[in-house]
Amino acid sequence: MRETDILVLGSGSAGLFFALQIAKRTKLKILIITKKERSESNTNYAQGGIASVMNSLDSYDAHIQDTLIAGAGLCHEDAVRILVEEGPLRIQDLMDLGAQFTRDKSGKLHLGKEGGHSAHRIVHTRDLTGKEIERSLLSAVAEHPQITMLEDHYAVELLTDHQRIDHQRRANEPISCYGAYILDEKKGRVEVVRARKGVMLATGGAGQVYLHTTNPLIATGDGIAMGYRAGAVIANLEFIQFHPTSLYSEGAKSFLISEAVRGAGGILRNQAGERFMTEYDPERLELAPRDIVARAIDAELKRRGEQYVLLAISHLSAAKIKKEFPNIYEKCKQFGIDITKDPIPVVPAAHYSCGGVVTDLHGRTNVKNLYACGEVTMTGVHGANRLASNSLLESLVFSFRAANDLIDSLKKNPKEDEKIKLVEWDESGTENAEEWVVIEHDRREVQQLMWDYVGIVRSTYRLKRSERRLKLISEEIEAYYRKTRVTVPLLELRNITLVALLIVRSALKRKESRGLHYMTDYPEPKPAMAKKDTILQKKI
Numbered sequence: 001m002r003e004t005d006i007l008v009l010g011s012g013s014a015g016l017f018f019a020l021q022i023a024k025r026t027k028l029k030i031l032i033i034t035k036k037e038r039s040e041s042n043t044n045y046a047q048g049g050i051a052s053v054m055n056s057l058d059s060y061d062a063h064i065q066d067t068l069i070a071g072a073g074l075c076h077e078d079a080v081r082i083l084v085e086e087g088p089l090r091i092q093d094l095m096d097l098g099a100q101f102t103r104d105k106s107g108k109l110h111l112g113k114e115g116g117h118s119a120h121r122i123v124h125t126r127d128l129t130g131k132e133i134e135r136s137l138l139s140a141v142a143e144h145p146q147i148t149m150l151e152d153h154y155a156v157e158l159l160t161d162h163q164r165i166d167h168q169r170r171a172n173e174p175i176s177c178y179g180a181y182i183l184d185e186k187k188g189r190v191e192v193v194r195a196r197k198g199v200m201l202a203t204g205g206a207g208q209v210y211l212h213t214t215n216p217l218i219a220t221g222d223g224i225a226m227g228y229r230a231g232a233v234i235a236n237l238e239f240i241q242f243h244p245t246s247l248y249s250e251g252a253k254s255f256l257i258s259e260a261v262r263g264a265g266g267i268l269r270n271q272a273g274e275r276f277m278t279e280y281d282p283e284r285l286e287l288a289p290r291d292i293v294a295r296a297i298d299a300e301l302k303r304r305g306e307q308y309v310l311l312a313i314s315h316l317s318a319a320k321i322k323k324e325f326p327n328i329y330e331k332c333k334q335f336g337i338d339i340t341k342d343p344i345p346v347v348p349a350a351h352y353s354c355g356g357v358v359t360d361l362h363g364r365t366n367v368k369n370l371y372a373c374g375e376v377t378m379t380g381v382h383g384a385n386r387l388a389s390n391s392l393l394e395s396l397v398f399s400f401r402a403a404n405d406l407i408d409s410l411k412k413n414p415k416e417d418e419k420i421k422l423v424e425w426d427e428s429g430t431e432n433a434e435e436w437v438v439i440e441h442d443r444r445e446v447q448q449l450m451w452d453y454v455g456i457v458r459s460t461y462r463l464k465r466s467e468r469r470l471k472l473i474s475e476e477i478e479a480y481y482r483k484t485r486v487t488v489p490l491l492e493l494r495n496i497t498l499v500a501l502l503i504v505r506s507a508l509k510r511k512e513s514r515g516l517h518y519m520t521d522y523p524e525p526k527p528a529m530a531k532k533d534t535i536l537q538k539k540i
Ligand code: FAD
Pocket: 009, 010, 011, 012, 013, 014, 015, 033, 034, 035, 036, 038, 039, 040, 041, 042, 043, 044, 045, 046, 047, 048, 049, 050, 051, 129, 130, 153, 154, 155, 156, 202, 203, 204, 205, 214, 215, 216, 218, 219, 222, 223, 256, 351, 352, 373, 374, 375, 376, 388, 389, 390, 391, 392, 393, 395
């Protein structure tokens, strides 16, 4: 058994920023566990930037309003106000840590514009914002002697009262978290990691539940699945955001074409050359919120039987394009597209999970000692549709608040180093996995099913069909899991399938269309369902 004061699961913006705040203000030992190499995270691929009110031409009220409008009646206003008002301070923190953002000729931050924003407020580092944030956070973490990071270590399960040998939880007693079972991927061994003062769940999103996604391979919804199995409350999983514009090209793996391209003047046309957004949102056109643009593209593709639409930016100067979008320019060039001359073929792809583990305004979950931050959570800020570039901001603002809360609560109530006994991981009776083809096939099947039946446009018929199939796959995987020595592909498949099932169950509960959740059999929002989150919790 390994012991630490604070265990952080995940090394994206949420986990790293949280760890740094704790290290800065306490003497606690922090262990960060991450499943691949340290920078591999959604954070690292973020392009557009971080939304925040950074000058007097903008206002908190405007950013709040834009967020609430995009969220389609489901945002928690208190959380949104915190997000917006504390945002500029956290961006300053990032700059103090060494993050270099793009500036104009006068040295002021260059602020971009994205869909749904009424002002220029996107702080960015050209089109590589996430890489710069991750770089600056990782280098600060590397310098901190209190923080240890273990790469290629995979969190399998949270340790709660169920794994305690010395204590029987009474009915109605809140569940507590004591650490996690961690798989050392190189040694193939699972060990108990005990966290004496608290656990932070910062494992990011779940894009890999879908066949086409902008997310890297690590985004398999592990935190949502672990949280659910441990008894954490999960909410609003039906709101999966599809980014309107990912590159359509053989082998491009849904590479993101940032919304900042539309913010800079990019125009969408169908293959007949028609600027179709005039039909779907004549006022905001290409800069309407994402749910509207993604649905418009989907409708246009179905109407015309085409595989992609075209995003043109070539009316801007080549020098400006190369300067502002060097990453997108280079990537498209690899696929034979010169974006200074040619339009970019694009399609929507799964991008962001607005729902997740429910937290309060201090990152606390309903499980004692378990905090959660970043994309794994449902804090209330995104409602039924996240406003562009609000998620990096959310990960910073709420991980900062969680760190404060943990430090304050330890001051008020210093925990004794309680000696508790936890069950070691038991793999007796398990065998090495032989049926690799089964794991690969099932992962593909779940992803295809979710893409075909639980995508941008849904219906009760398709959701029920997918629920039946997912339930069966889930039962088979659970049986296989119990008799097989665990590996990352098996654990990821188990989590992807559970999260897929939870998305479908949430979607079936919401008998209306709202934000990102569009149902053909309930095409309108129902006023009675505004402000109502879709809650799922496992009976423990
Ligand atoms: P991540 O950054 O995803 O970090 C999660 C970490 O957890 C990773 O280190 C991962 O390896 C680790 N992990 C996961 N499971 C386990 C496990 N079982 N055991 C151990 N470790 C685990 N948002 C914006 O605001 N602006 C943008 O411009 C923007 N652009 C984006 C572009 C792309 C292509 C993508 C994919 C997302 C973009 N987003 C953007 C969304 C934003 O990047 C994410 O929501 C945000 O970075 C999430 O941060 P996080 O720390 O919560 O999760």
